[in-house]
Amino acid sequence: xxxxxxxxxxxxxxxxxxxxxxxxxxxxxxAGLSAVGLAVAILVLLxxxxxxxxxxxxxxxxxxxxxxxxxxxxxxxxxxxxxSLRRGSYGRVLQEAVREQFPGVRDRRQxxxxxxxxxxxxxxxxxxxVLADPGLVGETHTFRMPIADDLDLYLKxxxxxxxxxxxxxxxxxxxxxxDFELTSSAADFEGLRDTVSNLLRAEAxxxxxxxxxxxxxxxxQTGEDREDSLxxxxxxxxxxxxxxxxxxxxSGWVELSDTLPSILVETxxxxxxxxxxxxxxxxxRAESLLGDETGSELADWSLYVIDTPEARxxxxxxxxxxxxxxxxxxxxxxxxxxxxxxxxDSREPELAGVKGALFGSILTMLITLTLSVPVGVxxxxxxxEYAPKNRFTDLIEVNINNLAAVPSIVFGLLxxxxxxxxxxxxxxxxxxxxxxxxxxxxxxxxxxxxxxxxAVPVSIRQAALAVGASKTQTVFHHVLPLAAPGxxxxxxxxxxxxxxxxxxxxxxGMVAFIADAPTLGLEGLTQPATVMPVQVFLxxxxxxxxxxxxxxxAILVLLxxxxxxxxLAIYLRRRFERRW
Amino acid sequence: MVNPMPDxxxxxxxxxxxxQAELPIKVQARDVCVSYSGKQALNxxxxxxxxxxxxxxxxxxxxxxxxxxxxxNRMNDTIEGAKVVGSLKIDGLEVNDKSVDPVVLRANxxxxxxxxxxxxxxxxxxxxxxxxxxxxxxxxxxxxAIVEDSLKKxxxxxxxxxxxxxxxxxxxxxxxxxLVIARAIAVNPEVILMDEPCSALDPIATAKIExxxxxxxxxxxxxxxxxxxxxAARVSQQTAFFHMGNLVEYGTxxxxxxxxxxxxxxxxxxxxxx
Numbered sequence: 055x056x057x058x059x060x061x062x063x064x065x066x067x068x069x070x071x072x073x074x075x076x077x078x079x080x081x082x083x084x085a086g087l088s089a090v091g092l093a094v095a096i097l098v099l100l101x102x103x104x105x106x107x108x109x110x111x112x113x114x115x116x117x118x119x120x121x122x123x124x125x126x127x128x129x130x131x132x133x134x135x136x137x138s139l140r141r142g143s144y145g146r147v148l149q150e151a152v153r154e155q156f157p158g159v160r161d162r163r164q165x166x167x168x169x170x171x172x173x174x175x176x177x178x179x180x181x182x183x184v185l186a187d188p189g190l191v192g193e194t195h196t197f198r199m200p201i202a203d204d205l206d207l208y209l210k211x212x213x214x215x216x217x218x219x220x221x222x223x224x225x226x227x228x229x230x231x232x233d234f235e236l237t238s239s240a241a242d243f244e245g246l247r248d249t250v251s252n253l254l255r256a257e258a259x260x261x262x263x264x265x266x267x268x269x270x271x272x273x274x275q276t277g278e279d280r281e282d283s284l285x286x287x288x289x290x291x292x293x294x295x296x297x298x299x300x301x302x303x304x305s306g307w308v309e310l311s312d313t314l315p316s317i318l319v320e321t322x323x324x325x326x327x328x329x330x331x332x333x334x335x336x337x338x339r340a341e342s343l344l345g346d347e348t349g350s351e352l353a354d355w356s357l358y359v360i361d362t363p364e365a366r367x368x369x370x371x372x373x374x375x376x377x378x379x380x381x382x383x384x385x386x387x388x389x390x391x392x393x394x395x396x397x398x399d400s401r402e403p404e405l406a407g408v409k410g411a412l413f414g415s416i417l418t419m420l421i422t423l424t425l426s427v428p429v430g431v432x433x434x435x436x437x438x439e440y441a442p443k444n445r446f447t448d449l450i451e452v453n454i455n456n457l458a459a460v461p462s463i464v465f466g467l468l469x470x471x472x473x474x475x476x477x478x479x480x481x482x483x484x485x486x487x488x489x490x491x492x493x494x495x496x497x498x499x500x501x502x503x504x505x506x507x508x509a510v511p512v513s514i515r516q517a518a519l520a521v522g523a524s525k526t527q528t529v530f531h532h533v534l535p536l537a538a539p540g541x542x543x544x545x546x547x548x549x550x551x552x553x554x555x556x557x558x559x560x561x562x563g564m565v566a567f568i569a570d571a572p573t574l575g576l577e578g579l580t581q582p583a584t585v586m587p588v589q590v591f592l593x594x595x596x597x598x599x600x601x602x603x604x605x606x607x608a609i610l611v612l613l614x615x616x617x618x619x620x621x622l623a624i625y626l627r628r629r630f631e632r633r634w
Numbered sequence: 635m636v637n638p639m640p641d642x643x644x645x646x647x648x649x650x651x652x653x654q655a656e657l658p659i660k661v662q663a664r665d666v667c668v669s670y671s672g673k674q675a676l677n678x679x680x681x682x683x684x685x686x687x688x689x690x691x692x693x694x695x696x697x698x699x700x701x702x703x704x705x706x707n708r709m710n711d712t713i714e715g716a717k718v719v720g721s722l723k724i725d726g727l728e729v730n731d732k733s734v735d736p737v738v739l740r741a742n743x744x745x746x747x748x749x750x751x752x753x754x755x756x757x758x759x760x761x762x763x764x765x766x767x768x769x770x771x772x773x774x775x776x777x778x779a780i781v782e783d784s785l786k787k788x789x790x791x792x793x794x795x796x797x798x799x800x801x802x803x804x805x806x807x808x809x810x811x812x813l814v815i816a817r818a819i820a821v822n823p824e825v826i827l828m829d830e831p832c833s834a835l836d837p838i839a840t841a842k843i844e845x846x847x848x849x850x851x852x853x854x855x856x857x858x859x860x861x862x863x864x865x866a867a868r869v870s871q872q873t874a875f876f877h878m879g880n881l882v883e884y885g886t887x888x889x890x891x892x893x894x895x896x897x898x899x900x901x902x903x904x905x906x907x908x
Contacts, residue, residue, distance in 0.1 A: 519740065520740060520818070522737050522767065523737070523763075
């Protein structure tokens, strides 16, 4: 019992307590807000980094070359028939087209390098163009083909560190045996000499450190190990001294090895690579990579430095020079990368695309949708509305809940054993993929549907029953429409989950390199195919650097697909949502 | 239909007694017992409810009045573990007989619930739902006529005539309850059960519903469960008092409220318990 006299005291106690309550509330709000902030930041970071990585994949540098489709090469039988055109040597046609650009290249090894400007697979595309229009035979046709993936990355500035230096003086190029001797009227080479010296000193310093480490190691060692370490230290020190000597050289020539930056001199169509710098930095020796023009007092020349040493990159100076020459001639154009969407997978990144995986995903999802949603919804309807409550239905319920927690790879094993081994369905087929993913999605759909059905108020069922609706009419006229938004949400979550799965597909051969896209139709269901997440997985493993950007691009396509899916879900839910 | 048992005066517990003899008996219950999963909820209830009048069931919570009401249109069927025994006849037809389809029964015995429960559909569709599923209207015009007629009978037509396509859930509570009554009478029932139809409504909406019940009495046998004794006194001609699963007393409303025979009834209506 509280005395009335105590009431002011009690009120005071409540007031005293208030700040603590407000502080607790504030803390909770701050915690909630920072959790949301963190989630958004991480999301932005994730999507941002994927987008940044993916950007180079959406464009591609294409060689736009005039190709002469000589009849004797393209049409060996001379009758213009499809069979004859299919036997044409399109690879030769392309080789001729590239050789025409660089007539000075004659040596076989150099020619082989020249032909790595593009991938030979392009000859098939050329054949397709000729087959589509046989009138091209004998004509000169402008053919666009993606440049080799590494050169594409080079042109996008993602492969090497490079810079073009301003030149002040006039250049004199004189022949000196097979090489050239270059002099500039200004101190253009002196800066380079300093750069090279600094690099040599830095390299010497790092060798010194390593020598020091080897000596320290030797302290704690005995016998042969100690000798080895000491020998290594001595060797490293000697190398360092040699480098330092070269850096400090007062006269003679400093050789430029392939562990130093490549320095290219470009005058008109001639591209020279410096092989040595004079110690005084006044002149340089060079070899020709393209062209062999000499001249004196040339005003129009530039120094192009590739800081990444040739030994540490995937493309040679020679290929870079050819590529730069092609760009100068206007034969390279940066286009939207249609191959990314028009092609299926390929070993060559520049020709690889997501079409095959996208179609595979669509076909697989269609099977999953048409199987798991109706079966799941009707199963849930029966269990929730009609089934008697007994041991047997309890058992079924427990099993369904357990199935939802089974690791997805187990469904893959089941699919392999049942659909492929027992039923003899083809491997790698969207049909089997869809069946396996349906099995995986079913429990999700059933559980979501049951929850949605349970959420329909009893009053609506009573209302329907009271006007004389039968059980089935009540369910289909009232309960199901009211549960539809929940069912849709659950089903789409299940399908989205299925769309992102790779593990269950591993067992049924859908995690594979498949170079053809399945046709979007009934027959496509049994053709070999893969799906989007598998494509992401395969590309992320690709050796070529260009696959990095394509992986990110494929992730973006997958994300776009998911967002589209969820947007559809939200739209449908809004449309079906009814209040009661 | 004329009741085959016109005279029940020998059973004071069953009939509302003198003054109601001119009204034929519509609902006749004999020894109706209901149990939910073995738990007895209603003990041997026997009652005769006359046609074209309002009968009120009163009693404290859990006394079995709603349970009995639900027997009349077999809504108890939908409750797991519910068991009904005894004889319950409407127009002489055994309600619990295997041959009676609950769908047909419920078309004949409409029900209005405590909380208004219109379908989340348009006003028109709410009323038209019953006639549609029973195939009562052969054409759109006929259906329009049924909807209009039902809404008029429920006293709602003037308020909603211009917005039949609006959702029924957008109406006020009192309007929703009248819409639900319109929905019930659209299938031409003979008996209308009302389970505390005004308990969720304000006094003005309640007054309207009571007025409506009074009008509907002309054509229907109305059984209303209510917690409000004033309401029972205002709208009903007969009153039955339930207590602990038993029908304690049944008689004309005037009799029950002015001169109850059972002390429990006396205590309840004078507010001593319940």
